[in-house]
Amino acid sequence: MSQSKRVLVTGAAGMLGSQVLLSAPDGVQVIGTDLAEAAGVQEVGVDLADERQVGELFERVGELSGVIHTAAYTAVDLAEEQEELALRVNGTACGVIAAAAKAAGVPQVIVGTDFVFDGESGEAYREDDEPNPISAYGRTKLAGERAALEVYPEATRIVRTQWLYGPRGKHFPGTMLSLAKERDELKVVDDQRGSPTSTLELAPALWDVLELGDQAIYHAACEGDCTWFGLASETLAAAGVQGVKIEPCSTDEFPRPARRPVHSVLDCGRLTQLRGRPLASWQEALRTYLGSE
Numbered sequence: 001m002s003q004s005k006r007v008l009v010t011g012a013a014g015m016l017g018s019q020v021l022l023s024a025p026d027g028v029q030v031i032g033t034d035l036a037e038a039a040g041v042q043e044v045g046v047d048l049a050d051e052r053q054v055g056e057l058f059e060r061v062g063e064l065s066g067v068i069h070t071a072a073y074t075a076v077d078l079a080e081e082q083e084e085l086a087l088r089v090n091g092t093a094c095g096v097i098a099a100a101a102k103a104a105g106v107p108q109v110i111v112g113t114d115f116v117f118d119g120e121s122g123e124a125y126r127e128d129d130e131p132n133p134i135s136a137y138g139r140t141k142l143a144g145e146r147a148a149l150e151v152y153p154e155a156t157r158i159v160r161t162q163w164l165y166g167p168r169g170k171h172f173p174g175t176m177l178s179l180a181k182e183r184d185e186l187k188v189v190d191d192q193r194g195s196p197t198s199t200l201e202l203a204p205a206l207w208d209v210l211e212l213g214d215q216a217i218y219h220a221a222c223e224g225d226c227t228w229f230g231l232a233s234e235t236l237a238a239a240g241v242q243g244v245k246i247e248p249c250s251t252d253e254f255p256r257p258a259r260r261p262v263h264s265v266l267d268c269g270r271l272t273q274l275r276g277r278p279l280a281s282w283q284e285a286l287r288t289y290l291g292s293e
């Protein structure tokens with residue numbers, strides 16, 4: 001992206017948004033916004049589902065060249081009992097931001113999720129496959145995709161991703177490493193497949209989609225796939241943790257309020273074509289992340 005561009009990044013205090021700030025291309029001025037204060041977040045306390053607040057935000061920040069929207073209600077299990085709130089943040093806010101981006105005449109990237117799929121197909125999901133969410137979180141995120149595309153079809157890029165982890169925030173590899181300090185045996189679900197994706201890999205891809213992408217849906221995940229058990233095993237091995245036994249178990253042994261897609265591997269062909277290369281393999285990305293800690 002060329003000199004003197006200014007991009008608004010929402011969810012800038014979050015796991016992904018914080019990395020998007022750090023990965024901004026040279027010469028791009030980033031304005032981070034979030035509810036919470038954190039490094040690099042200039043616009044604190046702006047509720048993105050509130051049309052008036054978003055209108056005032058866009059006025060304050062002045063001329064922009066793009067928006068990367070990562071903010072979301074991400075408590076997947078709690079969303080089952082708070083679907084209205086989740087819908088406000090994941091659905092309504094996408095429409096509000098799309099309207100503001102449209103009024104500003106700038107392209108936007110909206111971050112989506114594999115949870116829009118039911119995980120029943122057994123094959124990697126392509127960008128244009130029919131969604132069929134099986135959780136409240138998935139329904140609200142799909143509502144957000146649809147709101148953004150309805151309001152601003154001419155310049156909206158949706159980037160669906162999955163199984164995120166990174167230097168900031170709470171995530172599965174971090175939880176496994178903490179548990180391994182307290183226990184000598186861990187039981188981990190071995191009947192759900194996906195692609196663990198590092199924010200260190202995903203964030204630069206979002207910048208490329210903003211700069212080079214078309215108004216389309218992209219899938220963005222690290223190459224290859226595994227189960228949570230596979231990810232736990234690789235995490236402990238790569239971190240050099242010894243003496244902790246990991247046992248595979250079934251989803252039924254760990255009942256959670258929200259259903260998860262069983263096989264939610266994403267076909268990332270469109271993004272690979274755009275960038276000329278796929279994201280790193282999940283194992284390589286995991287080792288890079290662990291080395292950066």
Ligand SMILES: NC(=O)c1ccc[n+]([C@@H]2O[C@H](COP(=O)([O-])OP(=O)(O)OC[C@H]3O[C@@H](n4cnc5c(N)ncnc54)[C@H](OP(=O)(O)O)[C@@H]3O)[C@@H](O)[C@H]2O)c1
Nearest residue numbers: 011014015016035047048071072074111113161162163164
């Ligand atoms: N994590 C994953 O595995 C995963 C997988 C697939 C897709 N995604 C998507 O990737 C994106 C980033 O996820 P993440 O894991 O980085 O999430 P995160 O760490 O929870 O960050 C989301 C940020 O959005 C903020 N936010 C919530 N409601 C808001 C509102 N009404 N107005 C303004 N900001 C608000 C949150 O603030 P508070 O913390 O103060 O509420 C938080 O800082 C999301 O769109 C998510 O749906 C994540």
